[in-house]
Amino acid sequence: MTRYRLPADDLEYAVLATLWELGSASVRELHEQIGVPQDLVYTTTAKVVDRLREKGLIQRQRKGAAFLYQSRVARDEVERARARNALTRLLGSTPRAAVAALVEAVDDIDPTLLTELEQALAARRKAKHGA
Secondary structure: OOOOOOOOOHHHHHHHHHHHHHOOEOHHHHHHHHHHHHOOOHHHHHHHHHHHHHOOOEEEEEEOOEEEEEEOOOHHHHHHHHHHHHHHHHHOOOHHHHHHHHHHHHHHHOHHHHHHHHHHHHHHHHHHHOO
């Protein structure tokens, strides 16, 4: 299991997501994709790349005079961890009431999502318990 810390903000996540899409990229390429549209200076993009490396999310490999960066962690693994963190913050230490409110909110937004959730829960239980 790869040890890493999650992206701290939207910019870190955007850089990581771009690496997932591109496979690998230089800081210059990442800056063109993310930094330029947001009017960021190159050094901001470079600093974000360094932070992601320190967190264990990306790695670099020398190619000529430049470094190419790529993700060390699969997108689905990071997404699951981010979802767990968000739910923990949302639901708190006593989640029952919050879950009930969440179900009501989902029902208000799109009742078909509740059916999909029921099916996902049933599939999860079946896979987990082998029944």
